[in-house]
Amino acid sequence: MNSMESCRLLLLFVLCFPLLVTSDLLDDVCSSTPFPDFCIATLRPDPRIPYAQGPAFIAVVMLDMVDMNNQQVIANLRKLADQAKDPADQSALIIYASRYGTINNRFLPDARDAFISPTKEGKGAAFPPLVSAAQTVDVCSEGIKQLGPDLSYESDFAFKGTVICAYIARSFRD
Numbered sequence: 389m390n391s392m393e394s395c396r397l398l399l400l401f402v403l404c405f406p407l408l409v410t411s412d413l414l415d416d417v418c419s420s421t422p423f424p425d426f427c428i429a430t431l432r433p434d435p436r437i438p439y440a441q442g443p444a445f446i447a448v449v450m451l452d453m454v455d456m457n458n459q460q461v462i463a464n465l466r467k468l469a470d471q472a473k474d475p476a477d478q479s480a481l482i483i484y485a486s487r488y489g490t491i492n493n494r495f496l497p498d499a500r501d502a503f504i505s506p507t508k509e510g511k512g513a514a515f516p517p518l519v520s521a522a523q524t525v526d527v528c529s530e531g532i533k534q535l536g537p538d539l540s541y542e543s544d545f546a547f548k549g550t551v552i553c554a555y556i557a558r559s560f561r562d
Contacts, residue, residue: 414446417556420555421555431449446556447514450552450553454553457542458546461485464542468537469481488524488528488546494517495521498514498517503557522554525546
């Protein structure tokens with residue numbers, strides 16, 4: 389092997405090694421959650437994941453994705469409320485949109501702040517708001533189903549994403 393080939397091989401190794409380490413980290417983190425396939429499939433394409441420094445970073449990326457998903461849910465619920473003919477349905481849809489807003493404006497920021505804490509205990513503090521977020525999504529998705537609109541994918545995404553983050557937060561509490 390000549391020196392040019394050696395340099396190429398070394399460069400390839402240096403460029404790919406962080407990806408291999410991160411891939412193992414992502415697999416390890418996701419395998420400790422109740423939705424490992426969803427976790428991996430959702431996070432692996434994100435361009436920030438190759439730079440993940442640990443489970444808390446992975447959780448923050450998932451929180452960003454849940455936030456974006458919930459913004460779409462809120463927009464869909466408001467649109468459906470505008471189109472609703474029954475005032476009770478309209479009111480319920482507005483309430484559900486407000487609850488998703490609470491998730492995005494309170495629970496997710498509280499969890500994100502906890503995950504960026506420098507201490508293990510601080511990171512573990514993300515657990516309660518994430519449990520509240522998952523419970524809120526669960527209650528809302530059941531109510532929305534009774535009204536008829538099919539937002540099951542978005543609700544499922546929000547539920548699984550918050551539960552995955554809660555499991556990551558719980559790992560800092562053990």
